[in-house]
Amino acid sequence: RGKSPPAAEEISAELNLPLRPVNVMLKKLVEAGLVNELGEKGKSYQPSRDLSGLALREVIRSLRDSGGAALTPETENSVLVREVKKRIAAAFAAPGANPTVRKLLDSVSPAPSGEDTPEEGRL
Secondary structure (H helix, E strand, C coil), X not given: CCCCCCCHHHHHHHHCCCHHHHHHHHHHHXXXXXXXXXXXXXXXXXXXXXXXXXXXXXXXXXXXHCCCCCCCHHXXXXXXXXXXXXXXXXXXXXXXXXXXXXXXXXXXXXXXXXXXXXXXXXX
């Protein structure tokens, strides 16, 4: 949306997660064909398709099937990761639910200044 695709370092900083697990996760997403890696030096990353059509179930399955956990105990306990896990569980709670990545991102994206606060359900 008008911004250039972020590098792993930017993703790590924005999510307040260590760089190593972010790199591991990005590699798995690239291997699964869900994320495109751009450039040879100073690599950046972007989704391989529209997030509105990408089922969250597909992303989770791809990460699980790739073997090994990307999250370290430190990362696993971060506020963001706990909140995302809670929202993923809620998204799948309804019978037949098939939430998309876009819906999840919309639920955790920071609101423009002064709109929503963490108490109102946003990080």
